[in-house]
Amino acid sequence: MVESSSDKYIFEINNFSIFYGDFMAVKNVNLNIEKNKISAIIGPSGCGKSTLLRALNRMNDLIFTSRVEGQAFFQGVDIYDRDTDVIELRRRVGMVFQKPNPFPSSVYENVTYGPKIRGIRKKSRLDEIVENALVRADLWKEVKDKLNESGMSLSGGQMQRLCIARSLAQQPEVLLFDEPTSALDPISTANIENLLQELQKTITIVIVTHNMQQAARISDYTAFMYLGELVEFGETDTLFVNPQNKLTEEYITGRFG
Amino acid sequence: MIQGTEGNHKPFELARKKKFNLKESFFLSLIRMLGFTGAILLIIILFFVAYNGIHILSWEFITQPPVEAMTEGGIFPVIVGTILLTIICMIVVIPIGVTTAIFLAEYSKPGFILNMVMMSMYTLAGVPSVVFGLFGLSVFVVVFNFGMSLLAGALTLAVMILPYIISTSEEAIKAVPYSFKEASLACGATKWQTIRKVILPTAMPGILTGSILGTAKVSGETAPIMFTAAAFFTPGVPRSLFEPVMALPYHIYVLATAGTFIEETRPIQYGTALTLIILVFGMNLLGILLRARKRGKKAW
Numbered sequence: 001m002v003e004s005s006s007d008k009y010i011f012e013i014n015n016f017s018i019f020y021g022d023f024m025a026v027k028n029v030n031l032n033i034e035k036n037k038i039s040a041i042i043g044p045s046g047c048g049k050s051t052l053l054r055a056l057n058r059m060n061d062l063i064f065t066s067r068v069e070g071q072a073f074f075q076g077v078d079i080y081d082r083d084t085d086v087i088e089l090r091r092r093v094g095m096v097f098q099k100p101n102p103f104p105s106s107v108y109e110n111v112t113y114g115p116k117i118r119g120i121r122k123k124s125r126l127d128e129i130v131e132n133a134l135v136r137a138d139l140w141k142e143v144k145d146k147l148n149e150s151g152m153s154l155s156g157g158q159m160q161r162l163c164i165a166r167s168l169a170q171q172p173e174v175l176l177f178d179e180p181t182s183a184l185d186p187i188s189t190a191n192i193e194n195l196l197q198e199l200q201k202t203i204t205i206v207i208v209t210h211n212m213q214q215a216a217r218i219s220d221y222t223a224f225m226y227l228g229e230l231v232e233f234g235e236t237d238t239l240f241v242n243p244q245n246k247l248t249e250e251y252i253t254g255r256f257g
Numbered sequence: 258m259i260q261g262t263e264g265n266h267k268p269f270e271l272a273r274k275k276k277f278n279l280k281e282s283f284f285l286s287l288i289r290m291l292g293f294t295g296a297i298l299l300i301i302i303l304f305f306v307a308y309n310g311i312h313i314l315s316w317e318f319i320t321q322p323p324v325e326a327m328t329e330g331g332i333f334p335v336i337v338g339t340i341l342l343t344i345i346c347m348i349v350v351i352p353i354g355v356t357t358a359i360f361l362a363e364y365s366k367p368g369f370i371l372n373m374v375m376m377s378m379y380t381l382a383g384v385p386s387v388v389f390g391l392f393g394l395s396v397f398v399v400v401f402n403f404g405m406s407l408l409a410g411a412l413t414l415a416v417m418i419l420p421y422i423i424s425t426s427e428e429a430i431k432a433v434p435y436s437f438k439e440a441s442l443a444c445g446a447t448k449w450q451t452i453r454k455v456i457l458p459t460a461m462p463g464i465l466t467g468s469i470l471g472t473a474k475v476s477g478e479t480a481p482i483m484f485t486a487a488a489f490f491t492p493g494v495p496r497s498l499f500e501p502v503m504a505l506p507y508h509i510y511v512l513a514t515a516g517t518f519i520e521e522t523r524p525i526q527y528g529t530a531l532t533l534i535i536l537v538f539g540m541n542l543l544g545i546l547l548r549a550r551k552r553g554k555k556a557w
Contacts, residue, residue: 064367087447166444
């Protein structure tokens with residue numbers, strides 16, 4: 001196992017490619033993601049941004065035909081090494097999906113799902129975890145009196161924050177967001193964006209988004225992908241104001257996408 | 258120019274529309290009529306059996322054993338026999354069926370093994386029930402030496418209904434939204450934890466409905482039990498798994514074909530048939546209600 005040269009980066013991705021069968025969805029990407037920052041991945045549909053994101057906690061394993069080449073390190077550990085504990089990886093690198101997907105059970109059950117499968121049984125400990133996670137997800141005030149109601153009875157924005165709380169209950173170091181606001185209204189979107197900026201103080205966030213304004217508003221770094229390749233990566237302020245690549249410029253100015 | 262074209266077309270289009278409607282309504286009524294055939298047949302059968310059997314149905318009829326060479330008395334041991342056969346069959350078949358469904362839906366990868374399992378299942382589902390009866394006779398009764406017994410009959414029924422239980426359970430499992438599975442795995446759950454804590458609980462109403470409908474099917478079968486479990490007459494209810502039993506469908510068959518008092522026992526035959534129909538109908542209703550409740554509660 002290669003040790004990471006620096007503590008600055010939580011993910012180090014070297015010559016990394018992802019295939020679905022013969023199709024190369026992500027091509028030779030080199031990318032370092034800095035700890036406790038928000039990094040956004042933008043690009044048109046089908047550019048491989050979600051695929052790349054899902055490689056970071058090996059959610060692509062669910063697709064039988066997928067395989068990778070090159071290396072991706074999380075805290076110096078090769079994510080795709082055979083000895084890597086995928087379960088532990090997914091605990092430390094949580095994920096929030098495009099469509100809010102709470103389980104069809106109570107708010108409380110949703111948040112305690114992760115801790116319970118890890119063997120935490122004590123009621124007082126679980127209560128503490130639930131409150132803590134819901135407070136961090138900015139949902140506690142709204143649901144503290146209906147912890148036993150179904151997670152599916154909440155509004156779309158609340159459901160998405162519940163899903164964030166469910167991930168936070170595992171004390172992750174990274175949260176991956178796969179277009180988390182594309183199914184939400186503008187107010188819920190603004191709430192989630194504020195929440196992400198709050199969370200960034202304690203954890204690293206990688207967000208895939210369709211919405212360039214969103215990337216510009218909340219992220220510290222932005223990666224632009226096109227047809228499976230990483231076209232440009234840099235500080236968000238620089239990339240949006242002064243893109244180095246012609247393609248990036250055309251995309252962010254809305255000439256295609 | 259466009260307006261002109263529209264004007265020219267108007268009367269023509271209207272005329273065509275009228276003709277089209279005539280054809281449409283003809284086929285609609287034809288389809289409607291044919292569609293009702295099934296319902297009408299069901300009503301006729303139900304009415305026929307009920308008309309002939311209702312007057313004999315009484316508390317005594319369902320709680321007393323048959324007497325006087327089965328020409329009088331009730332059908333209590335017969336009802337108990339059918340219920341026992343069905344319950345034991347389900348106890349055996351549900352765990353096997355659901356486990357197979359989990360394997361098919363969650364673990365198997367497309368390829369030779371999956372194809373083989375699926376093909377055997379479809380073939381098994383198409384085998385006539387009397388063949389299962391012969392299979393049960395040679396395997397459970399003779400080779401396993403269970404004799405003509407409750408156990409042999411229940412196992413034979415289990416083999417017969419297995420493909421049905423597998424396919425309904427598999428459908429129920431596959432109907433669980435992919436996003437639930439993703440969410441669970443992303444929380445760091447293992448595959449088995451995901452199946453046990455998320456997929457099975459969500460699929461459970463569907464699995465139960467399928468099983469109940471399967472139960473209804475099983476309880477009315479004659480051929481699989483006639484060589485393996487069903488007795489012409491037993492003095493009471495079975496005391497062990499290795500005793501033969503009386504069963505509703507076989508009782509009707511016996512009274513209607515094999516006795517010396519075929520005509521005299523007609524009312525009992527209809528009463529037994531009505532009891533069977535009520536039992537099956539009741540279970541189907543339970544299954545349907547369960548499904549309706551699940552649909553109502555479903556929020557994804």
